[in-house]
Amino acid sequence: MSDASTNPPVVSVIVPVRNEAGNIAPLVGEIAAALAGRRFEVVYVNDGSTDGTEAELNALKAKHPWLRQVKHAQSCGQSAALRTGIRAARGHIVVTLDGDGQNDPVFLPKLIDALEQGAPKVGLIAGQRVGRKATGFKKFQSRVANAVRGSILKDGTRDSGCGLKAFPREVGLALPYFDGLHRFLPALVRREGKDIGYVDVVDRPRQHGVSNYGFWDRLWIGILDLAGVWWLIRRRKRVPEISEV
Secondary structure (H helix, E strand, O other): OOOOOOOOOOEEEEEEEEOHHHHHHHHHHHHHOOOOOEEEEEEEEOOOOOHHHHHHHHHOOOOOEEEEEEEEEEOHHHHHHHHHHHOOOOEEEEEEOOOOOEEEEEHHHHHHHHHHHHHOOOEEEEEEEOOOOOHHHHHHHHHHHHHHHHHHHHOOOOOOOOOOOOOOHHHHHHHOOOOOOHHHHHHHHHOOOEEEEEEHHHHHHHOOOOOOOOOHHHHHHHHHHHHHHHHHHHHHHOOOOOOOO
């Protein structure tokens, strides 16, 4: 990619990671192949990794001028990493995917095209996993979480946990920030008066490492977050349309 000051990216791919050194190079290559012909950048948000993640990204940056690394001094969580990535993004379209390789970058163009076709009414295109590669317990916990969330928030989304999402950067910046934000993007985007679109995506198994995000340690926090998002939606006031006369 040419110099960003003269030819800025249209798309910023945000990848939050913590201790994913073995998955970085393959995923970076797949992202580049999927977005060939587009003006893009890839922003890895290194969320306090203690393995070789930083060194791996620095080595790849020397080969790919469109690759960037933003680092947290200590781990602050996936929502904080997402927020950091959105703020650092130079493209007006933000696309997100998980850094463990389970989200296939081949679906990125579909997300971007759907968002552009739905603009300005559509504020988020969310991936919905089919054929999910996960343990029976993880599938069960996702079904329960999505059912509870959907019944309370009425966000019309059956799979809010999929990392593949696309939205205008300005929409991402307008969302209220809190720890757990990434699990409620559809509901929060609807709160801003925007529609949601969906793209079916095929899940893949993790190739290296282990999951950095547990279930039981965040269960009660998730319940509190759900109550907080419900309150935010109920308390939203209509945004006035302003014109100068």
